[in-house]
Amino acid sequence: MELFFQQLINGLSLGALYALVAVGYTVVYGIVQLINFAHGEIFMIGAFGAYATWVLMGSPSDWTATTSLLVLLPMMIIGGMVASVATALATERFAYRPLRGAPRLAPLISAIGVSVFLQELVRLFFGKIPGMPDAKSSVPFPDIAGISGATITLGGVIIQMPAIFTLAALAVSTVFLWYFVNRTKTGRAMVATSQDPDTARLMGINVDRVIMAAFAVGAALAAIAGVAHGLMNGNIGFRMGFLAGLKAFTAAVLGGIGNINGAVVGGLVLGLAEAMASNYLGTTAWKDVWAFVLLILVLVFRPQGLLGAKVVDRA
Amino acid sequence: MRTVIPDQLKVQLRYPARAVGLAGAAAMVASVFLPWSYGHEALDDVGFTGLPSPLQFVFLILPIAILALLGIPLVGKAKLGRWAKIVAWNTTAKTASLGALATVVVALAAIAIELGGLVNIETGGWLALVGAILAAAATVFLPDSPEPTLSRVKSPRWLQITAIVVVMAIVLFGSAYALGMDDAGAFLTLAALLVGIILTLRQFGVFGWLGIASANNNRVLVMSAFVVAFAFPFTQNGSNANMSIAAQVLIFAATALGLNIVVGLVGLLDLGYIAFLGAGAFTAAVLSDSAFATINFHPPFIVTVLIAGTVSSLLGLMIGAPTLRVSGDYLAIVTLAFGEIFRISMLNLDGSDGPNITHGSAGIPGIPDLNLFGFDFGQAHIIAGIEIGRFANYFWLMLLVMALIILVFTNINHSRIGRGWVAIREDEMAAEAMGVNTFALKLLAFAGGAFLAGIAGAIKAHHDVSVTPEQYVFLESAFLLAAVVLGGMGTVSGVLIGAVILKVLPEKLRFFSDYRLLLFGLLMILMMRFRPEGIIADERRQLEFHDDDEELADEIEEELITHHAHLNPERKGFEL
Numbered sequence: 001m002e003l004f005f006q007q008l009i010n011g012l013s014l015g016a017l018y019a020l021v022a023v024g025y026t027v028v029y030g031i032v033q034l035i036n037f038a039h040g041e042i043f044m045i046g047a048f049g050a051y052a053t054w055v056l057m058g059s060p061s062d063w064t065a066t067t068s069l070l071v072l073l074p075m076m077i078i079g080g081m082v083a084s085v086a087t088a089l090a091t092e093r094f095a096y097r098p099l100r101g102a103p104r105l106a107p108l109i110s111a112i113g114v115s116v117f118l119q120e121l122v123r124l125f126f127g128k129i130p131g132m133p134d135a136k137s138s139v140p141f142p143d144i145a146g147i148s149g150a151t152i153t154l155g156g157v158i159i160q161m162p163a164i165f166t167l168a169a170l171a172v173s174t175v176f177l178w179y180f181v182n183r184t185k186t187g188r189a190m191v192a193t194s195q196d197p198d199t200a201r202l203m204g205i206n207v208d209r210v211i212m213a214a215f216a217v218g219a220a221l222a223a224i225a226g227v228a229h230g231l232m233n234g235n236i237g238f239r240m241g242f243l244a245g246l247k248a249f250t251a252a253v254l255g256g257i258g259n260i261n262g263a264v265v266g267g268l269v270l271g272l273a274e275a276m277a278s279n280y281l282g283t284t285a286w287k288d289v290w291a292f293v294l295l296i297l298v299l300v301f302r303p304q305g306l307l308g309a310k311v312v313d314r315a
Numbered sequence: 316m317r318t319v320i321p322d323q324l325k326v327q328l329r330y331p332a333r334a335v336g337l338a339g340a341a342a343m344v345a346s347v348f349l350p351w352s353y354g355h356e357a358l359d360d361v362g363f364t365g366l367p368s369p370l371q372f373v374f375l376i377l378p379i380a381i382l383a384l385l386g387i388p389l390v391g392k393a394k395l396g397r398w399a400k401i402v403a404w405n406t407t408a409k410t411a412s413l414g415a416l417a418t419v420v421v422a423l424a425a426i427a428i429e430l431g432g433l434v435n436i437e438t439g440g441w442l443a444l445v446g447a448i449l450a451a452a453a454t455v456f457l458p459d460s461p462e463p464t465l466s467r468v469k470s471p472r473w474l475q476i477t478a479i480v481v482v483m484a485i486v487l488f489g490s491a492y493a494l495g496m497d498d499a500g501a502f503l504t505l506a507a508l509l510v511g512i513i514l515t516l517r518q519f520g521v522f523g524w525l526g527i528a529s530a531n532n533n534r535v536l537v538m539s540a541f542v543v544a545f546a547f548p549f550t551q552n553g554s555n556a557n558m559s560i561a562a563q564v565l566i567f568a569a570t571a572l573g574l575n576i577v578v579g580l581v582g583l584l585d586l587g588y589i590a591f592l593g594a595g596a597f598t599a600a601v602l603s604d605s606a607f608a609t610i611n612f613h614p615p616f617i618v619t620v621l622i623a624g625t626v627s628s629l630l631g632l633m634i635g636a637p638t639l640r641v642s643g644d645y646l647a648i649v650t651l652a653f654g655e656i657f658r659i660s661m662l663n664l665d666g667s668d669g670p671n672i673t674h675g676s677a678g679i680p681g682i683p684d685l686n687l688f689g690f691d692f693g694q695a696h697i698i699a700g701i702e703i704g705r706f707a708n709y710f711w712l713m714l715l716v717m718a719l720i721i722l723v724f725t726n727i728n729h730s731r732i733g734r735g736w737v738a739i740r741e742d743e744m745a746a747e748a749m750g751v752n753t754f755a756l757k758l759l760a761f762a763g764g765a766f767l768a769g770i771a772g773a774i775k776a777h778h779d780v781s782v783t784p785e786q787y788v789f790l791e792s793a794f795l796l797a798a799v800v801l802g803g804m805g806t807v808s809g810v811l812i813g814a815v816i817l818k819v820l821p822e823k824l825r826f827f828s829d830y831r832l833l834l835f836g837l838l839m840i841l842m843m844r845f846r847p848e849g850i851i852a853d854e855r856r857q858l859e860f861h862d863d864d865e866e867l868a869d870e871i872e873e874e875l876i877t878h879h880a881h882l883n884p885e886r887k888g889f890e891l
Contacts, residue, residue: 106843110840113836292653299649
C-alpha cells in the first residue's frame with residue numbers, strides 16, 4: 001500500500017507539471033483553434049529564462065532556505081515568465097497572426113517550424129550570452145535551498161519537496177486562472193471570443209489583444225512548469241519541450257481541449273495513469289507508450305474528453 | 316520588381332542608363348579574362364589571365380544576356396516588330412543584372428573568407444564587382460517593360476520537343492557538375508548564379524513557354540526526365556560519393572510522394588510518417604538473411620517488399636481508423652504520438668522487457684545486399700566502359716520504384732478516387748453531402764501512402780545495411796513534411812524538387828551543418844508566410860491559399876484558358 005501512495009504522489013506531481021503546460025494548449029486552442037505546436041518550446045524557454053535569472057543574480061548558492069524561497073525562487077519564476085511570455089508573443093505576432101484565415105494546415109506547419117527554430121536558437125546561442133553555460137547538452141538546474149534534495153516523510157511515504165512545489169504551484173495557478181477567466185475583463189473577453197469571435201468583435205472586444213492575452217497566460221504557466229521541471233529533474237535542456245509538450249497536449253485532449261478545467265484534470269489523470277501503468281504494467285521503459293495509447297483510446301471512445309471539449313470537430 | 320524611382324525620371328534617363336548598363340555588362344565580360352584571385356583554393360582556381368575557369372564561363376551567360384537585352388532594342392521599335400512586346404527587355408535586363416551582382420558578391424565573399432581577407436581579390440574580381448554594380452544601378456533606372464508574352468507565341472512541335480530535351484540535358488550535366496564540386500564557396504557561387512539565370516529566364520517568359528510546351532508534350536517530358544535520371548550514374552565515373560546521395564534522395568523522395576498523397580491531396584497532416592518507412596525497414600530487416608534477423612523466415616525480396624508494404628499499411632489502418640473520424644488537428648498529434656510509440660517500441664523490443672525483435676538501440680546490422688533475379692546489387696558492374704557501383708544499382712532500382720509510384724499517383728489523381736480526395740481537402744462536409752464516402756477515402760489514402768513508405772523502407776534497409784530506431788525520429792518526419800511543403804503540396808515535380816533541395820544542400824554545405832536546423836525552421840515559417848503553395852504550385856491549391864486575391868484568380872484563370880487552348884484535345888497522357 002505504501003508503494004501505491006508513493007506512485008500516487010509521483011503521478012500527481014508529474015500530472016501537475018503536465019497540467020501547467022496543458023493550460024497553454026487549451027487556452028490558445030479554445031480561441032484560435034490552433035494547436036500551438038511550439039508550446040513545448042515556450043515551456044523550455046521558461047526554464048532557461050529562470051536559469052538565466054539565477055545567473056544574473058550572481059549564482060547564489062549559500063542563501064538560506066527562507067531567502068531562497070521568498071526572494072530567489074519568485075525572482076527566477078518571474079524571469080522565466082518574462083522570457084516565455086516574450087517568446088510566445090513574438091511567435092504569435094510573426095508566425096501565427098499573418099496566417100489567420102489561411103487554411104488550417106498553414107499555421108500548424110508554421111508552428112512546427114517555430115518549434116524547431118526555438119530549439120535550435122537555444123542550443124546554438126544560449127551559451128553565447130555572456131555568463132551562460134553552453135546549452136548543447138543538458139544544463140544542471142540550480143539547487144534552491146529548502147527545496148532541492150529536501151524530502152518530508154508522511155506515514156512511510158517519502159515526498160520530494162520539488163513535487164510539493166509543483167502541486168502547490170498548480171493549486172495557486174488554478175485559483176489565479178479561475179479568477180482571471182471569471183472575474184477580470186480580459187478573461188471574460190477571452191471566453192466571449194472563444195465562443196464566437198465575430199460577435200465578440202462586434203461587441204467591441206479587441207480580438208488581437210485577447211489572442212495575445214491567451215498566449216501570454218499559457219506562456220506564464222509554462223514558465224512555472226519549466227521551473228518545476230528543473231527542480232524535479234535537476235537539469236534542463238533544449239530538447240525537454242518536445243516530449244513534455246506532446247504529453248501536455250495529450251492531457252489537454254484527455255480533459256477536453258478548449259476546456260481550462262479539463263486541462264488541469266487531464267494533466268493529473270495522465271500523470272497518475274503513467275505512474276500506475278509503469279508500476280503495474282511492466283517497467284518504466286514503456287510509460288511513454290502507455291500515455292500515447294491512452295490518447296488514442298480517448299479519441300476513439302470519448303473524443304470530447306473527460307470534461308467535454310468546447311469544440312470537437314470544426315475542421 | 317517595382318522600384319520607387321518616379322516613371323518620369325526613368326524616361327528622361329533612359330539613354331544614359333542604357334549606356335551605363337552596357338558598359339557595366341562589358342566590364343563584367345572583360346573581367347572574366349582577368350584573374351579574380353591568385354589563390355588556387357578559392358572558387359576552384361580563378362587565377363588565369365585570358366582563360367576563364369568553368370565557373371567563370373557559366374557566369375558569362377549573365378553579362379552576355381544583359382548586353383543582348385540592352386543592345387538589341389537599340390535597332391529601334393520598327394525593326395523589332397512584334398518582338399518589342401513579346402520580350403520584357405528592360406525588366407529582364409534588370410533581373411539579370413541583379414542576379415549577376417548577387418553572384419559576384421557571393422563569389423568575392425567566398426574568396427575573402429576562404430583566403431582570409433579582401434586583399435586576395437585581384438583586378439578581375441573588382442572589375443566584375445564594379446561592372447555588376449553599374450549594370451544593376453543603371454537597369455534599375457530603365458522604364459519597366461510590360462509582362463512578356465512569349466508563352467503565347469505559337470511554335471512548331473519539333474522546337475518544343477527539342478527545347479524539352481535540351482533542358483533535360485542541361486539539368487543532367489548541370490547537376491553532375493554541381494554535385495562534383497567539393498568547394499563550398501564555389502558551390503554557393505554556382506547556386507547564386509543558377510538562381511540568377513533561372514529568374515532571368517522566367518522574366519524572359521521562357522518558363523511560361525516551356526510550361527505550355529511540356530503540357531503539349533507530356534510524354535516526351537516524362538520520358539526524357541527518366542532517361543536523364545537513368546543516365547546520371549554514367550556521369551559519375553564509378554565514384555560512389557554522389558551516387559550514395561542520389562540513392563538517398565530517391566528513397567526520401569519516394570517516401571515524400573507517399574506523404575504527398577496524405578497531406579497534398581487529402582489534406583490530412585501526418586506528423587509521424589517516418590514510422591511507416593521505419594516499419595517497412597524493420598520488417599525487411601527481420602526477414603532478411605542478416606545474422607541478426609530475429610525471425611526465422613527469409614522469403615525472397617519480392618515477397619519481403621510486399622510484406623513490408625502490407626505491415627506499414629496495416630499500421631496505417633490501425634492508426635487511421637480511430638482518428639480519421641475526428642478533426643484534422645487531432646490526427647496531426649495522434650500521428651505524432653504514433654511516431655513516438657513506434658520509435659520507443661523499436662527501442663524497447665530488445666528482449667529485456669518483452670520479446671526480442673529489434674535488438675533495441677543496436678538495431679539490426681549486416682543486412683546483405685539485394686539479389687534480384689541473379690543481379691547482385693553489391694557488385695560493381697562495367698557498362699559501356701564505365702563502372703556502375705553499388706549505390707548506382709540501388710539508384711536504378713529506386714528509379715524503377717519511383718516510376719511506378721508516379722504512374723500510380725498521377726493516374727489516381729485524375730481518377731474518381733483522386734477527385735474525391737481533393738473534394739475532401741477543399742470541403743469535407745460538402746464532399747460528404749455530394750455522396751463521397753469520406754471516411755473510406757481518407758482511410759484508403761492513409762493506408763496507400765503507408766504502403767508506399769513501407770516499400771521504400773524495405774529497399775532502404777538493404778541500401779543502408781543496418782536499421783536502428785534512431786534513424787526514425789520525429790525530425791525526419793518534419794523533413795519529409797518540409798519536402799512536400801517546400802516543393803508544392805499535391806504536385807509530383809514539386810515534391811521531387813523539395814526532396815532534392817532538402818537532401819543535397821546539407822551534403823554540400825557541411826561547414827554550415829550546425830545551423831542547418833535553425834535555417835530549416837526559419838524556412839518553414841517563411842514559406843508558410845510568403846509562399847504556402849510551395850515552389851511548384853498546384854493551381855487549385857494556390858487559389859486556396861490566396862482566396863481573397865482577385866488578381867491572382869484572374870491570372871490563373873487566364874493561364875488555364877491559354878493552357879487548354881494549346882492542349883491537343885485528343886491526346887491524353889500523364890501529367891508531371
